[in-house]
Amino acid sequence: MNKYMIYLNGKRCIGCHGCEVHCKANKNLPVGPYLCEIDHSVMVKVKSVPKTEFSFRSCYHCEDPFCLAICPTGAIVKRADGIVYIDQEKCIGCMACAGSCPWTIPQLNPETKKAIKCDYCMDRVDAGLNPACVTKCTTHALKFVELRPL
Amino acid sequence: MKKSVYSICGMCTVRCPIRVETENNRVTWIEGNQHLLGGALCAKGSAGPALVADKERPGQPLIRDGARGSGRWKKVSWETALDYIAEKLKKIKAEHGAESVVLSTRGGPWQDFFKSFIHAFGSPNYTNHDSTCGRNTHHASLSVYGVGRKDYAYDIKNAKHLILFGRNMFSSLRIAENLQTLDMLDNGGRLTYVDVRQTITGLKSTRFLQVRPGTDYALALSMIHEVIKQKTYDKDFLDRYVTGFDELCTFIEPYTPAWAAKECGVREQAIKNFVAEIKEEMPKVIFHPGWNLSRYKDSFYASRALHILNVLMGNIEQKGGLLIPKGPGDCGKKGIQAINIAKPDIKRADGVGWKYKHFDKGPGLAHLFFNAMETEDPYPIKAWIAMRHDPFSCMPDPKKQEQHFDKLDLLVSVDTHYSEFGWYSDVILPECTYLERDSPICVQKGPKPRLAVRRKAVDPETDTKPAWQIFKSLADRLDMKDFFPYATMEEYWKWQLEPTGYTIKDFDDKGFVSLADNPVLFDPLQLDGKFKTPSGKIELISKKLTDAGLPSLKEYISPIKPPRGMFRLVYGRTAVHSHGHTTNNPLLNELMPKNSLWINIKSAERLGIAHGDLVDVVAEDESYCGTIHANVVEYIHPEAVFTLHGFGKEIPLQTRSFHAGISDQKLMINKLDDWDPAGGGINLCEAFVVVRRSVKNPQRRIEL
Numbered sequence: 001m002n003k004y005m006i007y008l009n010g011k012r013c014i015g016c017h018g019c020e021v022h023c024k025a026n027k028n029l030p031v032g033p034y035l036c037e038i039d040h041s042v043m044v045k046v047k048s049v050p051k052t053e054f055s056f057r058s059c060y061h062c063e064d065p066f067c068l069a070i071c072p073t074g075a076i077v078k079r080a081d082g083i084v085y086i087d088q089e090k091c092i093g094c095m096a097c098a099g100s101c102p103w104t105i106p107q108l109n110p111e112t113k114k115a116i117k118c119d120y121c122m123d124r125v126d127a128g129l130n131p132a133c134v135t136k137c138t139t140h141a142l143k144f145v146e147l148r149p150l
Numbered sequence: 151m152k153k154s155v156y157s158i159c160g161m162c163t164v165r166c167p168i169r170v171e172t173e174n175n176r177v178t179w180i181e182g183n184q185h186l187l188g189g190a191l192c193a194k195g196s197a198g199p200a201l202v203a204d205k206e207r208p209g210q211p212l213i214r215d216g217a218r219g220s221g222r223w224k225k226v227s228w229e230t231a232l233d234y235i236a237e238k239l240k241k242i243k244a245e246h247g248a249e250s251v252v253l254s255t256r257g258g259p260w261q262d263f264f265k266s267f268i269h270a271f272g273s274p275n276y277t278n279h280d281s282t283c284g285r286n287t288h289h290a291s292l293s294v295y296g297v298g299r300k301d302y303a304y305d306i307k308n309a310k311h312l313i314l315f316g317r318n319m320f321s322s323l324r325i326a327e328n329l330q331t332l333d334m335l336d337n338g339g340r341l342t343y344v345d346v347r348q349t350i351t352g353l354k355s356t357r358f359l360q361v362r363p364g365t366d367y368a369l370a371l372s373m374i375h376e377v378i379k380q381k382t383y384d385k386d387f388l389d390r391y392v393t394g395f396d397e398l399c400t401f402i403e404p405y406t407p408a409w410a411a412k413e414c415g416v417r418e419q420a421i422k423n424f425v426a427e428i429k430e431e432m433p434k435v436i437f438h439p440g441w442n443l444s445r446y447k448d449s450f451y452a453s454r455a456l457h458i459l460n461v462l463m464g465n466i467e468q469k470g471g472l473l474i475p476k477g478p479g480d481c482g483k484k485g486i487q488a489i490n491i492a493k494p495d496i497k498r499a500d501g502v503g504w505k506y507k508h509f510d511k512g513p514g515l516a517h518l519f520f521n522a523m524e525t526e527d528p529y530p531i532k533a534w535i536a537m538r539h540d541p542f543s544c545m546p547d548p549k550k551q552e553q554h555f556d557k558l559d560l561l562v563s564v565d566t567h568y569s570e571f572g573w574y575s576d577v578i579l580p581e582c583t584y585l586e587r588d589s590p591i592c593v594q595k596g597p598k599p600r601l602a603v604r605r606k607a608v609d610p611e612t613d614t615k616p617a618w619q620i621f622k623s624l625a626d627r628l629d630m631k632d633f634f635p636y637a638t639m640e641e642y643w644k645w646q647l648e649p650t651g652y653t654i655k656d657f658d659d660k661g662f663v664s665l666a667d668n669p670v671l672f673d674p675l676q677l678d679g680k681f682k683t684p685s686g687k688i689e690l691i692s693k694k695l696t697d698a699g700l701p702s703l704k705e706y707i708s709p710i711k712p713p714r715g716m717f718r719l720v721y722g723r724t725a726v727h728s729h730g731h732t733t734n735n736p737l738l739n740e741l742m743p744k745n746s747l748w749i750n751i752k753s754a755e756r757l758g759i760a761h762g763d764l765v766d767v768v769a770e771d772e773s774y775c776g777t778i779h780a781n782v783v784e785y786i787h788p789e790a791v792f793t794l795h796g797f798g799k800e801i802p803l804q805t806r807s808f809h810a811g812i813s814d815q816k817l818m819i820n821k822l823d824d825w826d827p828a829g830g831g832i833n834l835c836e837a838f839v840v841v842r843r844s845v846k847n848p849q850r851r852i853e854l
Binding site: 011012014015016017018020021022024025026031032043048049050051052135136137138139140 | 179180181182188189190191192193194195196197199200320321323325328329332335336348350352353354355356357358725726736737738740741783784785
């Protein structure tokens with residue numbers, strides 16, 4: 001079972017897109033790929049104030065990832081704690097993973113020509129830290145939470 | 151080698167505290183200071199390393215090698231560039247006097263340094279960008295309290311109700327203030343938001359009042375009216391500290407909620423309900439007096455009305471109200487030293503201090519130098535040094551400005567990037583980025599005051615220098631050896647800290663030195679002496695304004711409606727850019743490469759404009775036209791169109807932002823003279839534009 005998830009407190013999110021840049025800066029990504037994204041719904045009036053809902057999406061780290069099954073080189077790995085990551089050494093950039101993913105989450109890094117996706121910043125997680133997007137969220141709206149069985 | 155250093159962000163002028171990790175002279179991580187912001191940082195903050203790596207910045211000094219604005223440059227050494235400037239300045243000084251040189255910067259904690267430079271040179275003409283930003287708010291504060299707009303801190307976290315008039319704080323992003331506001335909302339506090347359109351800030355509000363553009367003053371007056379009618383004021387506070395309440399009561403009589411409802415286009419009951427709410431919540435009610443209120447003809451008076459509402463709440467030095475920022479002295483500590491060379495006893499060329507006595511003499515008013523350039527009254531202006539200030543982006547009508555600046559013999563731009571003014575200037579001196587430079591120690595006043603410092607995280611890889619070194623090198627060439635007698639910033643820090651007993655090592659642990667363990671609060675019943683007006687009281691009728699022949703309580707005049715087929719142009723900002731400073735930053739440009747034109751759904755329908763269509767936005771005299779995509783929205787007043795400031799730049803070396811989007815200030819034709827004689831700010835929202843569906847929208851597919 002997945003151990004982690006990133007939770008967005010929509011009440012505190014101000015749609016500043018900080019998380020997207022925190023992620024890109026940490027992963028040293030060039031212009032092009034985004035490993036997480038903030039989106040918002042169309043405004044509707046709630047008690048005479050136009051409101052919108054913000055949503056955050058990175059990778060769902062599926063229980064049974066299609067991307068892992070289709071990867072021809074075994075570059076995609078699911079760790080015991082549920083984190084799904086792409087081994088950059090083994091990846092050949094064929095992007096089969098992106099095609100198999102229902103949300104086209106894996107993206108091509110135009111500099112390295114390899115597939116990349118959110119890995120919850122596992123190097124940081126392993127060092128006892130939070131993912132970059134959570135650590136630096138402008139309003140502390142993002143939380144890195146540990147899931148526990150009920 | 152891995153290093154970690156605490157510093158101060160420089161992506162915008164909020165200057166949030168940061169911690170920077172580096173490895174082999176490369177930034178690997180930046181986060182908000184954990185001790186102050188819990189790590190929080192915005193998109194701009196994380197895009198700092200992209201600024202450092204950006205090759206589309208000047209990497210060495212440039213001297214113009216063609217007509218002004220032609221974009222032809224000669225790359226030169228620092229020696230050549232500085233010698234060139236020094237020689238020109240010496241000649242100008244000999245022929246026209248030192249006072250014919252103006253130095254402009256941006257506001258902030260390091261102004262003394264630049265002010266001292268121009269004073270040491272012999273000119274009183276230091277100025278900054280604030281006449282296109284917070285001057286109206288600042289002067290409004292001075293007229294009411296005798297102290298400036300930054301002489302109050304807002305205890306938002308402990309407030310029960312925050313009222314924002316167009317203060318789009320979740321796009322302007324002062325992170326510490328944003329966290330306070332969200333905490334307040336989490337604790338059940340209320341947020342009333344007033345604007346001509348719905349914004350990110352308005353989304354978080356508990357009450358949204360969409361007003362007709364230019365009617366903020368009317369709404370604020372009606373709030374005062376209802377507050378007084380419902381006796382929602384602190385009588386003891388008024389008796390103790392305030393003069394002019396009776397005059398206010400008489401003046402406010404006609405400005406009823408029913409009248410304002412009609413004028414502003416809001417519901418009367420909404421105003422009444424609002425006042426009923428704050429009656430229960432006062433004094434923990436904060437009316438934010440505005441930030442960039444250089445907008446409408448009466449913005450100064452709108453800000454005064456908001457200050458007056460705070461006075462009526464009696465919220466000064468109350469938890470959840472306006473707190474007087476404390477300095478080292480209030481904590482029983484000695485302050486730091488900073489160079490501060492006195493202003494020469496010469497009249498300012500902008501008229502501030504002698505022609506206009508009610509304005510703050512500190513930075514004066516930048517736009518009033520143009521008159522002196524033209525008339526040579528009180529004396530000619532011959533050189534302008536713009537330090538990080540971009541007059542062409544800040545002020546309206548850059549083409550008109552070019553005409554004025556053409557009267558000058560020397561234009562110098564000191565900046566980390568090409569500014570529009572820099573592109574027109576004679577010499578560009580490239581400053582290294584905030585991650586590559588040390589800056590003087592500064593005092594951050596507040597309920598818990600601190601000493602803070604910006605420290606270099608990496609060495610510059612281009613031939614760029616920190617501002618202090620640039621100005622010191624220039625001073626040395628101008629025989630101003632006493633201006634900054636320190637060889638290094640470490641030496642200066644040491645001198646700065648001498649009286650305090652601290653050393654620069656004390657900043658290593660947290661990036662700052664805290665001067666108080668707990669918030670320092672004054673006794674709200676002992677505030678005498680805290681108001682620096684002529685009478686020592688809070689003056690609802692300001693003696694300074696009266697002496698200047700200006701009313702303190704100005705009759706409301708309804709703003710004119712845009713002529714048929716035109717719209718009032720309203721500008722603002724987004725959380726992902728610091729105006730024109732960041733539009734060419736690779737990471738931020740990727741997020742938002744250009745601006746759009748917000749237009750009301752009904753107005754758009756009348757003009758046959760669909761969401762996403764290209765529209766031409768045309769200046770009143772048709773001398774500037776830009777084409778951008780229409781953002782057709784429901785929640786913007788039909789009289790207004792809105793766009794983000796900082797786009798439509800015309801610097802070919804900035805390939806990403808070159809001609810991307812439109813420039814609001816270029817649409818403000820002949821608006822350089824449209825300024826507020828009471829508040830000093832330029833009225834930046836008094837321009838009308840024509841909007842039409844562009845012929846550039848694809849009609850048929852012709853090409854292969």
